[in-house]
Amino acid sequence: ALIITDECINCDVCEPECPNKAITMGKDIYEINPDLCTECVGHYDEPQCQIVCPVQCIPNDPNRVETREQLHQKYASLVGQG
Numbered sequence: 001a002l003i004i005t006d007e008c009i010n011c012d013v014c015e016p017e018c019p020n021k022a023i024t025m026g027k028d029i030y031e032i033n034p035d036l037c038t039e040c041v042g043h044y045d046e047p048q049c050q051i052v053c054p055v056q057c058i059p060n061d062p063n064r065v066e067t068r069e070q071l072h073q074k075y076a077s078l079v080g081q082g
């Protein structure tokens with residue numbers, strides 16, 4: 001999963017781009033629900049939020065490293081094929 005750092009400026013451009021609705025406004029900044037983030041696997045070749053973020057504050061979460069296979073399984077279960 002990816003994670004939004006505290007450099008987020010709450011610009012709101014990433015939220016509508018997420019195909020899994022994993023991004024929501026948190027207490028202070030936007031947040032990614034790691035259980036919903038497939039790093040865009042199953043939908044796009046690249047993480048859409050990373051592409052649109054103007055301040056590049058959405059790195060991979062070092063505490064939630066997943067293989068492509070795991071991300072694919074998450075995608076499958078999210079769309080009801082898991």
Ligand code: SF4
Nearest residue numbers: 018037039040047049
């Ligand atoms: Fe959503 Fe894709 Fe960003 Fe994950 S990487 S939060 S699935 S847009």
Ligand code: SF4
Nearest residue numbers: 008009011012014053
């Ligand atoms: Fe924050 Fe980047 Fe999303 Fe804008 S695009 S709300 S700066 S994480």
